Structure formats: structure tokens, C-alpha cells
Amino acid sequence: MTSSSDDGNYQGKDDRVQSLRQLAKWRATARVLTEALPYILRYDQKTVVVKYGGNAMGEEGVAEHFAQDVVLMRQTGIDPVVVHGGGPQIGAMLKRLEIKSSFVDGLRVTDQAAIDVVEMVLTGTINKQLVSAINNAGGRAVGVSGKDGQLIIAKKLLRTKKNPETGKTETVDLGFVGEPDKVNTEVLQTIVRADMIAVIAPIGIGRGGETYNINADTVAGAVAGALQADRMLLLTDVPGVMDRNGNLIEQLTTTEARALIAEGTISGGMIPKVETCVDAVERGVRAAVILDGRIPHVLLIELFTEHGAGTMITNG
Ligand code: ADP
Ligand code: MG
Numbered sequence: 001m002t003s004s005s006d007d008g009n010y011q012g013k014d015d016r017v018q019s020l021r022q023l024a025k026w027r028a029t030a031r032v033l034t035e036a037l038p039y040i041l042r043y044d045q046k047t048v049v050v051k052y053g054g055n056a057m058g059e060e061g062v063a064e065h066f067a068q069d070v071v072l073m074r075q076t077g078i079d080p081v082v083v084h085g086g087g088p089q090i091g092a093m094l095k096r097l098e099i100k101s102s103f104v105d106g107l108r109v110t111d112q113a114a115i116d117v118v119e120m121v122l123t124g125t126i127n128k129q130l131v132s133a134i135n136n137a138g139g140r141a142v143g144v145s146g147k148d149g150q151l152i153i154a155k156k157l158l159r160t161k162k163n164p165e166t167g168k169t170e171t172v173d174l175g176f177v178g179e180p181d182k183v184n185t186e187v188l189q190t191i192v193r194a195d196m197i198a199v200i201a202p203i204g205i206g207r208g209g210e211t212y213n214i215n216a217d218t219v220a221g222a223v224a225g226a227l228q229a230d231r232m233l234l235l236t237d238v239p240g241v242m243d244r245n246g247n248l249i250e251q252l253t254t255t256e257a258r259a260l261i262a263e264g265t266i267s268g269g270m271i272p273k274v275e276t277c278v279d280a281v282e283r284g285v286r287a288a289v290i291l292d293g294r295i296p297h298v299l300l301i302e303l304f305t306e307h308g309a310g311t312m313i314t315n316g
Pocket of ligand 1: 269
């Protein structure tokens with residue numbers, strides 16, 4: 001039988017073990033923070049453009065992690081600018097409204113009926129969801145589309161495609177699909193100066209006042225180029241660019257990336273993504289990275305640890 005004083009000793013031991021464990025945990029937190037310090041210093045006052053793909057948004061809890069990461073970035077001194085997509089959500093709404101649409105090389109053919117839905121879903125639903133998620137995580141986000149402050153003046157995107165039967169190159173009419181012609185960064189600079197986080201819906205305004213649906217990766221690239229961003233991070237639903245055998249390619253030069261598109265290893269939605277990265281780094285963005293947005297806190301892993309994730313595209 002144990003005496004009551006023994007019990008007291010055991011209790012004291014338990015308490016000591018508890019507090020040692022707690023101390024070890026706090027020490028680990030301190031270590032994590034100090035390990036991140038060189039990275040925090042490196043990105044201080046730097047602009048990082050983050051594109052959050054429509055596909056990556058669907059996963060449970062992922063939007064919350066994403067929002068926390070963006071707020072953390074902001075609080076460590078980075079100027080994050082967020083661009084979002086919305087492909088699956090647009091697809092679902094078009095289906096609900098029984099509006100048909102198709103894809104050419106990862107770009108949605110968009111007629112008048114479709115562009116109304118595209119604008120509604122992107123600027124109305126998704127943009128505000130993301131703004132709310134960031135605000136709930138403690139940040140101060142402001143949503144804009146390319147129409148606000150004339151952020152993105154767009155022109156019709158002209159695409160050509162080789163007809164497999166005749167072998168002739170033909171233009172494909174994608175309807176109201178545009179590409180950025182001019183980016184006016186004033187509105188973004190105003191938001192950054194006010195210590196807020198800009199969240200951009202990928203809609204452009206034509207010189208004739210028409211509305212254009214722009215691929216969100218393309219918008220991220222144009223914005224990153226115009227802001228001379230330090231980094232552009234594109235979050236998607238795959239680990240990165242995969243080679244012919246389905247293995248992740250960790251590093252790509254612009255020359256290699258172009259070759260992979262030409263040979264067909266890169267297809268669909270990955271085409272505008274990689275083209276955007278190539279374009280952005282050629283226009284002065286230091287590096288562009290395609291990341292798996294399904295990994296919780298992938299932004300923190302990429303920015304604040306030695307461990308790079310996904311595919312990095314650099315000049316060469
Ligand atoms: P997001 O919403 O992130 O823009 P997309 O569907 O537009 O997503 O583009 C990503 C998709 O590109 C992947 O889910 C994949 O199906 C496709 N893809 C085509 N070629 C490749 C490749 N070589 N490596 C990785 N993904 C590829
Ligand atoms: Mg896409």
C-alpha cells in the first residue's frame with residue numbers, strides 16, 4: 001500500500017514531466033520560428049503573387065489553411081497578392097443553368113450567356129468566399145475584379161490550332177475569352193499601402209466595355225509582371241508538372257518547359273499555367289512555382305522552409 005505522501009511524490013513527478021514536455025514543445029516552437037527567420041528576412045517587403053486554383057479550393061479545410069498562410073505571410077512582412085480561379089464552380093453553375101460550354105487547350109469557350117455566369121460566380125461567389133476566409137483568419141482582405149480601378153484592360157484572345165484533317169492552321173473563336181493587354185497597378189498599390197490584402201477575380205474589361213473571362217493563371221502572371229513580384233506561386237490539384245512517366249519535375253528552365261508543351265507532355269489546364277510561368281520569369285519575376293494546393297500549408301512550406309515543393313520554373 002502506498003502512503004499518501006508517496007502519492008504526493010508521484011503527483012509532483014507527473015507535474016514535472018508535464019512541464020518538461022510543455023517546455024520541450026515551446027522550445028520546438030521557438031526553433032521553428034528561428035529557423036524561419038532567414039526566410040522571413042529574405043522576403044521582407046517583397047511582393048508574392050499567389051494563384052489559388054478552383055480545383056484546389058474544393059477540398060475540405062484547405063481554404064482555411066490557405067487563408068491562414070496568406071495572413072501569416074502578410075504579418076511577416078510579405079506583400080501577398082491573391083488571384084483566384086473557379087473552373088469547377090463555374091462548370092457546376094453552367095450545368096445547373098443548362099448552358100453548354102467546351103474547352104480548347106485548357107481554356108473555356110465563353111459565349112454571352114456563359115460570360116454572365118462566369119462573372120457572377122467569380123466576382124460574386126468565389127471572390128467573397130476567399131475574402132471572408134482571409135478576414136476570418138485575422139487578415140484584412142479586399143476583393144477586386146479586373147474592372148475595379150481598371151485593373152485589367154483586356155483584349156480578345158486569339159488562338160490558333162492545327163486542323164488534324166487538313167493540316168492547316170485555323171483560328172479558334174473562344175468568344176469572350178480575353179488576355180490582359182494592360183495592368184493598372186494603382187488599385188493594388190493603394191490596397192497594399194493600406195495594409196490590406198488584395199484578392200483578384202480574373203475578369204477583364206475590354207476597351208469597348210465588354211467583359212472578358214481570363215484564365216486565372218494568366219492574370220496572376222500579368223499582375224506579377226506588372227508588380228515586378230519576387231515570386232509567383234500557382235496552387236493547383238497536382239504535385240506540380242509531371243514528366244511523361246508521371247513523375248514530378250522539381251526544376252524546369254523556360255526552354256525545357258516550352259519543349260514539354262510542344263511535345264504534348266504538358267496538356268489541358270497545365271498549358272496556360274506553364275506558359276504563364278515562362279512569361280513571368282522572362283519579364284523579371286525571380287521564380288515561378290507550381291505547387292500542390294491540396295497539401296495543408298503548402299505556402300508556408302515553400303516560403304519558410306528549406307524544403308521546396310512542386311515545380312520551380314526559372315530562366316534558362
Ligand atoms: P487549376 O484549377 O489549378 O488551374 P487546371 O485543371 O486548369 O487546374 O490545370 C491542372 C491540370 O492540368 C491537372 O489537374 C492535370 O490534369 C493537367 N495536366 C496536364 N498535363 C500535365 C502535366 N504534365 N503535369 C501535371 N498536370 C498536367
Ligand atoms: Mg486552370
